[in-house]
Amino acid sequence: MKPYVILNAAMTLDGKIATENGSSNISGEEDLKRVHELRKECDAIMVGIGTVMADDPRLTVHKVDANPDDNPLRVVVDSKCRTPIDARITNEDAKTVIAVANEYKDDFLKSEKYQTFKNRGVKFFFSGSEHVDLVSLMNYLHEEGIEKLMLEGGATLNFSMIKSGLIDEIRICIAPMVVGGEKAKTFFDGEGFPVMDLAARLELVDSYSLGKDLILTYKVLK
Ligand SMILES: NC(=O)c1ccc[n+]([C@@H]2O[C@H](COP(=O)([O-])OP(=O)(O)OC[C@H]3O[C@@H](n4cnc5c(N)ncnc54)[C@H](OP(=O)(O)O)[C@@H]3O)[C@@H](O)[C@H]2O)c1
Numbered sequence: 082m083k084p085y086v087i088l089n090a091a092m093t094l095d096g097k098i099a100t101e102n103g104s105s106n107i108s109g110e111e112d113l114k115r116v117h118e119l120r121k122e123c124d125a126i127m128v129g130i131g132t133v134m135a136d137d138p139r140l141t142v143h144k145v146d147a148n149p150d151d152n153p154l155r156v157v158v159d160s161k162c163r164t165p166i167d168a169r170i171t172n173e174d175a176k177t178v179i180a181v182a183n184e185y186k187d188d189f190l191k192s193e194k195y196q197t198f199k200n201r202g203v204k205f206f207f208s209g210s211e212h213v214d215l216v217s218l219m220n221y222l223h224e225e226g227i228e229k230l231m232l233e234g235g236a237t238l239n240f241s242m243i244k245s246g247l248i249d250e251i252r253i254c255i256a257p258m259v260v261g262g263e264k265a266k267t268f269f270d271g272e273g274f275p276v277m278d279l280a281a282r283l284e285l286v287d288s289y290s291l292g293k294d295l296i297l298t299y300k301v302l303k
Contacts, residue, residue, distance in 0.1 A: 082220065082223045082224075083216075083219035083220060083222075083223050083247065084124070084125065084219060084222055084223050084227045084228055084229055084230040085228060085229050085230070085249050085250070086219070086230050086231075086232055086242070086247055086248050086249050086250070087119070087123070087229070087230070087231050087232065087248075087249065087250045087251075087252060088231075088232040088239060088242070088243075088248050088250070088251045088252070089116060089119055089231055089232070089233060089251075089252045089253075090233070090234055090239070090252075090253055090254070090268055091105075091107040091108040091112060091116075091253070091254040091255075091256060091294075092107065092253060092254070092255060092256070092267075092268050093107060093255075093256055093258040093259055093260045094255060094256070094257060094258065094259050095259045095260065095261060096267045096268055097260045097261075097262065097265040097266065097267055098234060098235065098236060098266050098267065098268055099135065099235070099265060099266045100260050100262060100265050101262040101264045101265045103135040103136075105135070105136060107254070107256045107258065108254050108256065108294065109256065109291070109292040109293050109294050110292065111291045111292035111294070112254045112256075112291055112292065112294050112296070113144050114144055114145055115254075115291060115296070116144075116254075117142050117143065117144040117145045117147070118145055119231060119252070120140075120141075120142045120152075120153060120231060121142045121145065121147055121151045121153075122229065123153045123229045123230060123231040124153055124154060124226065124227040124228055124229050124230065125153045125154040125155070125156055125222060125227045125229075125230045125231070126140045126153045126154075126155055126156065126230070126231045126232075126233055127155075127156040127157075127158065127230055127231070127232050127233065127238075128140065128155075128156075128157060128158070128170075128232075128233050128234055128235065128238070129157075129158045129159075129234065129235050129237055129238035130157060130158065130159035130160075130163050130164060131235045131236075131237055131238070132233070132234050132235040132238075133157055133159070133164055133165075133168055133170055134163070134165075135235070137165075137168060137169050137170075138169065138170060138233075139169045139170065139172070139174060140153075140155045140170055140175070140233070141155075141174045141175050149174070149175075152174060152175035152176075153175065153231070154175070154176045154177070154178060154222075154225075154227065155170050155175055155176065155177045155178070156177075156178050156179075156180065156218075156222065156230075157170060157177070157178070157179045157180065158180050158213045158215070158218070158238055159179050159180065159181060159213070160181060160182035160184075160185060160209070160211065160212050160213050161181070161182070161185045161189075162179060162181045162185060162189050162194065162195075162205075164179055164198075166194055166197055166198075171198060171201055171203050172201075173201065173202065176202065176204070177202075177203045177204070178203070178204045178205065178206055178222075179198070179203060179204075179205055179206075180205075180206045180207075180208065180213045180218050181205055181206070181207050181213070182207070182208070182209045182210060182211055182212055182213050182214075183207050183208065183209060183210055184210050184211050186207045206218060206221050208221070215241060215242060215245050215247055216245060216247070219247055232248065235266060236266040236267055236268065236269060236270035236271070237270050237271050239268065239269045239270075239271075240269045240270055240271025240272070240273070241271055243269065243281045243301070244271065244274075244281075246303065248281075248301050249300070249301055250298065250299065250300055250301065251283065251297075251298070251299040251301065252296065252297070252298050252299075253268065253296070253297050253299075254291070254294045254295070254296055255294060255295045255296075255297065256293070256294050257293055257294070257295075281301060281302075282301075282302040283299035283300065283301055283302060284299060284300045284302055285297060285298070285299055286298050286299065286300050
C-alpha cells in the first residue's frame with residue numbers, strides 16, 4: 082500500500098524548473114496560493130536533497146490562511162543525510178522525516194548531526210542500500226497514516242518516482258517564460274527512458290489559466 086501521490090511543480094515553457102544557477106521563482110502569486118492550498122490538503126510533502134540544498138525550503142503552509150495543524154509532514158529523500166544542520170525543513174514548524182540509505186546508517190547514527198536532529202524531533206527512515214528505496218518509503222509513510230502525499234521535486238527525484246510507478250497525478254504550472262540553459266534542471270531528469278515506447282503515459286484531466294500561468298492536471302496511466 083502507498084499514499085496517493087500528486088507531483089506538483091512550476092516550469093517555464095521550455096520545461097525548466099530552475100535556471101543553471103538554481104534560481105527557481107517561476108510561479109506567479111496566484112499559483113503560489115494554489116500550491117499552498119494543495120499543501121494544506123495533503124498529509125505529507127516530499128522533496129529530494131538536491132532541492133533542500135538549492136532552495137532551503139520550509140515546506141509549510143504560509144501563503145494562505147492556515148494554522149500549525151495544517152502543516153503536512155515533511156519528508157526529505159537524502160541517502161547520505163546531507164541535510165544541513167540548520168536546514169529550515171528541520172525547524173519546529175512541522176514534523177520532519179529524513180529517509181536515509183542503509184549503507185550510511187551506522188556512521189550516521191554515531192554522528193553529532195543525528196543527535197541534534199533527534200533532539201529537534203526529526204525522525205528517520207532507513208531503506209535501500211546506496212540510495213533510498215522509494216517503494217519501501219511509500220509503504221512506510223502509508224503505514225504512518227499518510228494517505229495523500231505531495232511530491233515537490235526536484236528533477237532527479239521526480240524521474241525516480243515516475244519510473245517506479247509511484248506517481249498518480251501531475252499538476253504542472255507552465256509560466257510564460259523561456260530560460261534555456263542545457264544544464265538547467267528540467268521537470269524530469271534522471272537517466273530518462275531509452276525509447277518513447279517506455280515513456281510514462283498520461284491523461285489530461287483539467288486545464289485552466291491562473292493569472293499569467295497555465296495549469297494542467299494529468300492522471301498517470303498505470
Ligand atoms: N520549479 C519547481 O517546481 C521546483 C520544485 C522543486 C525543485 N526545483 C528545483 O530542482 C532542483 C533540484 O533538483 P535535483 O534534481 O538537483 O535534486 P532532487 O531531485 O531534489 O534530489 C535528488 C537527490 O535525491 C537523492 N535520492 C536518494 N534516493 C533517491 C532515489 N531513489 N531517487 C532519486 N533521488 C534519490 C539523491 O541524492 P543522494 O544520493 O545524495 O541521496 C539525488 O541526487 C533545484 O534547483 C530546485 O530549485 C524546482
